Amino acid sequence: MTDSSLIDSLLRSNVRTSILIAIANDCTSTQSLLDSDLASESGVYNTLTRLREQGLIHSPQADHWSLTGLGQVAAKLIDNCQQTESVLAIDSDFWRTHGVTAIPPRFRLRLSELAGGQVVTATETRPANAISEIERRLVNSNTISAITPVYDEQLANAGTTGEIERLIFDEAVFDDVIQKTISSQLEAKETIRVANVSVTVTITDDCLLLSLPTLDGTYDAQTVFIAETEEARCWGNDLLDFYWGSAQPLERYLSGQN
Numbered sequence: 001m002t003d004s005s006l007i008d009s010l011l012r013s014n015v016r017t018s019i020l021i022a023i024a025n026d027c028t029s030t031q032s033l034l035d036s037d038l039a040s041e042s043g044v045y046n047t048l049t050r051l052r053e054q055g056l057i058h059s060p061q062a063d064h065w066s067l068t069g070l071g072q073v074a075a076k077l078i079d080n081c082q083q084t085e086s087v088l089a090i091d092s093d094f095w096r097t098h099g100v101t102a103i104p105p106r107f108r109l110r111l112s113e114l115a116g117g118q119v120v121t122a123t124e125t126r127p128a129n130a131i132s133e134i135e136r137r138l139v140n141s142n143t144i145s146a147i148t149p150v151y152d153e154q155l156a157n158a159g160t161t162g163e164i165e166r167l168i169f170d171e172a173v174f175d176d177v178i179q180k181t182i183s184s185q186l187e188a189k190e191t192i193r194v195a196n197v198s199v200t201v202t203i204t205d206d207c208l209l210l211s212l213p214t215l216d217g218t219y220d221a222q223t224v225f226i227a228e229t230e231e232a233r234c235w236g237n238d239l240l241d242f243y244w245g246s247a248q249p250l251e252r253y254l255s256g257q258n
Contacts, residue, residue, distance in 0.1 A: 006054060010074060015039045017078055019047050023057060023065050024075040030063040083112030091119035094223065098212035102199040104242060113235040114208070117227030130224045134202075134209055137226075141204035145240055149173060149197050150219050166240060168247050170197045193247035201236050208236040 010016050018038045027033055033044050048065065051057045056071035067075060088095050088111075100108060120133045138144060143163050146152075149170040174194050200211035200219075210225040227233075248256070 006056075006070075007074060007077065009054070010056075010078060011081075013047075015043055015047050016051060019044065020051060020056060020067075020071060020075050021078060024067055024072070024079070028065050030065070033065075080112045083115045087111050087114045087117065090117055094119045094121075094212075094225065097214060098220065098223070099198075099215050099217065100212065102212050104239070107235065107239050107242070110235055110238075113229075113231045114210075114225070114227045115231075116229050117208075117225055117232060120224050120226060122222035127222075130222050133226070134224055137204055137207055137209065138202070141206070144202065144204055145237070146200070146202040147197050147240055147243055148200050148202075149213075150200070150221075152200070164191055166191055166193075166244060168193050168195055168197060168240065168243050170195070171253075174253075189250035192250045193244060194250065194253045195243055195247035197243060201239055203233055203236040203240065206233075208232040210236070 010020065015038060019033060022033060022036060022038060027036060030044070030048070033048070034041060038044065039047060048057070051071070052059070054070075055068055056074055057065050058068055060066050120130045122129050122131075126132075143165050145164070145166040147168045149172075151173050169192065171194055198213055198217070200209070202209040207226055207228045210227075211220060211223065212225075214220050
């Protein structure tokens with residue numbers, strides 16, 4: 001049986017998936033699996049037999065189960081799929097109407113790390129809802145790192161009260177706005193780099209702020225995805241690291257224009 005057919009077999013059976021994940025989460029005795037109501041008694045026994053035949057679990061002692069290396073990989077893949085689905089279910093309209101390709105592929109595969117977030121959007125009665133929420137979180141943060149394809153007044157204002165640790169501007173916005181508006185503040189050039197970016201990611205003391213362009217590439221200032229977990233902040237910092245490594249330091253970028 002190939003690996004692809006193995007994963008397909010698991011995903012086609014809710015019982016096999018549930019029992020594999022249960023064992024991964026330390027529900028390891030046969031009795032505890034029977035008590036968990038994941039399936040009928042015969043269903044539990046049949047599934048345990050099937051998982052063992054597939055090499056996903058083994059029995060280190062009587063009536064107790066543990067994942068094999070193959071089972072650990074499969075359980076992680078399934079858990080990642082389930083967590084990603086929970087992220088997409090937070091606001092399916094957001095993911096349907098925005099361009100997720102603005103996020104590099106390796107980070108799209110890690111969207112599960114944004115579980116527990118929320119989407120804040122403008123409404124007819126509160127047209128500044130998203131902007132106000134972003135501003136509130138930025139102003140109340142002591143440290144801020146960001147990637148931005150547009151000039152963000154909230155981010156600029158927050159920089160007067162919080163410490164900007166790292167900031168990556170898109171080339172166009174840097175050329176058109178930043179050099180003209182904050183040229184006197186470019187002494188802090190080690191904290192600024194320039195790159196081609198289309199996604200807005202801001203990491204504060206306690207949250208991640210993510211803004212995606214719409215499907216036609218238009219910047220959307222009226223919608224923001226917010227996640228407050230440490231896992232989401234790590235995702236944002238890793239994404240910033242990814243861009244920071246290839247972005248041009250300010251001195252090099254400016255010298256290239258001369």
